[in-house]
Amino acid sequence: MKKFVLAAVAASMIASPVMLAAPAAAAPAKQTRTVVTHKGNGKVTVKKTTIRTATPVRYRTWKRGERFDHRYARNYRQIDYRHVRGLKAPPRGYRYVQSGHDVVLVGVTSGIVAAIFANLIR
Numbered sequence: 492m493k494k495f496v497l498a499a500v501a502a503s504m505i506a507s508p509v510m511l512a513a514p515a516a517a518a519p520a521k522q523t524r525t526v527v528t529h530k531g532n533g534k535v536t537v538k539k540t541t542i543r544t545a546t547p548v549r550y551r552t553w554k555r556g557e558r559f560d561h562r563y564a565r566n567y568r569q570i571d572y573r574h575v576r577g578l579k580a581p582p583r584g585y586r587y588v589q590s591g592h593d594v595v596l597v598g599v600t601s602g603i604v605a606a607i608f609a610n611l612i613r
Contacts, residue, residue, distance in 0.1 A: 522541070592611070
């Protein structure tokens with residue numbers, strides 16, 4: 492019985508640092524900035540602000556009928572159809588844009604995706 496209790500205590504001591512360290516590593520570190528202002532009348536104000544970290548951009552896969560937003564397109568640029576093999580002239584009111592390796596036909600005024608040509612650009 493004594494060996495069993497000692498083995499259980501030893502196992503809990505070995506496992507506890509691993510369990511305690513895991514939540515601390517998963518939580519993101521918050522950065523704060525402190526601004527101290529000295530005024531002419533002898534007063535001092537201290538202002539602490541939390542610095543926002545930029546969220547990573549999540550690129551999208553486009554579907555027909557969605558509204559196209561260039562902020563979510565990887566390698567966004569407008570394309571001249573004469574420089575890409577397999578593209579015809581776009582209809583009036585539409586343009587071709589690049590999103591990653593795909594070519595997307597987008598309405599100029601509405602921004603609605605009309606067609607997607609997958610892996611057309613290498």
